[in-house]
């Protein structure tokens with residue numbers, strides 16, 4: 223085994239994972255394009271973005287399976303560029319595809335990785351028992367991997383990433399393809415790991431899937447981090463994600479189109495759609511601004527019959543932050 227010479231712990235407050243101006247280019251593709259964020263010890267960070275956003279690339283760099291073009295990332299204080307061996311000992315990585323050990327049973331599989339991490343004797347046996355118990359694979363210990371369901375394989379893969387008791391867990395779309403019960407169970411396991419003090423970075427395409435279990439999230443698209451913070455903070459940043467629907471009665475003086483023209487000229491109005499008597503739009507204002515808008519329309523002679531406002535769902539926030547761009 224190559225012995226790394228530690229270049230020193232990188233001090234960064236309580237951050238247990240830190241990406242600092244991380245870049246990774248593949249030819250002209252900017253898979254990761256200047257991403258920085260940090261995750262505090264014992265926190266779960268959701269890494270959310272559409273296909274091709276750059277999630278796997280940045281996670282592979284954190285797991286020391288790839289190197290950045292520029293920038294650096296730190297795991298438990300150690301640089302993935304300068305101290306990859308030290309990073310590996312502190313990190314458990316669950317890739318988005320399961321390995322190919324079809325003919326070994328679960329116990330043999332975990333034992334193999336425990337040995338690879340240098341666990342010996344009683345310590346190895348205790349760790350193996352803990353992992354089988356924690357992941358609920360105890361009853362499957364003697365079963366060959368090829369006979370496991372997708373949910374059980376995911377549990378085993380999580381167990382493999384946990385076998386050396388790492389401080390940091392990097393989980394690349396662990397919920398993909400799981401049924402609803404298995405998703406809930408996975409969520410509970412991840413929360414439990416964080417409560418035990420582990421720091422978790424978990425990726426998904428779907429904000430709602432992660433919102434409940436994450437202390438904070440980052441939304442990434444085309445290699446750029448578009449928003450980061452707690453789900454509540456991101457919702458607040460997207461204050462104009464309130465949608466207003468106004469019903470205007472047609473009269474001789476005004477047509478619906480002219481209402482639309484009036485509204486379109488307002489700076490707080492965006493994405494306006496006319497749907498018969500209904501006019502829908504995103505509104506960047508609070509309830510006072512909303513009242514002022516209605517008063518202005520009434521003063522201009524429009525017959526405002528109905529106003530409804532809807533706070534956008536997390537799905538809407540995600541769609542608003544991203545543009546659906548793929549590379």
Ligand SMILES: Nc1ncnc2c1ncn2[C@@H]1O[C@H](COP(=O)(O)OP(=O)(O)OP(=O)(O)O)[C@@H](O)[C@H]1O
Nearest residue numbers: 248251253271272273274275276277278279280549
């Ligand atoms: N080894 C590689 N060679 C060339 N391009 C690559 C390589 N790895 C990733 N890419 C490109 O980098 C971009 C980001 O890919 P990445 O797999 O990191 O995205 P992702 O967010 O994990 O997507 P998904 O949700 O589909 O897994 C994509 O355009 C992808 O095609």
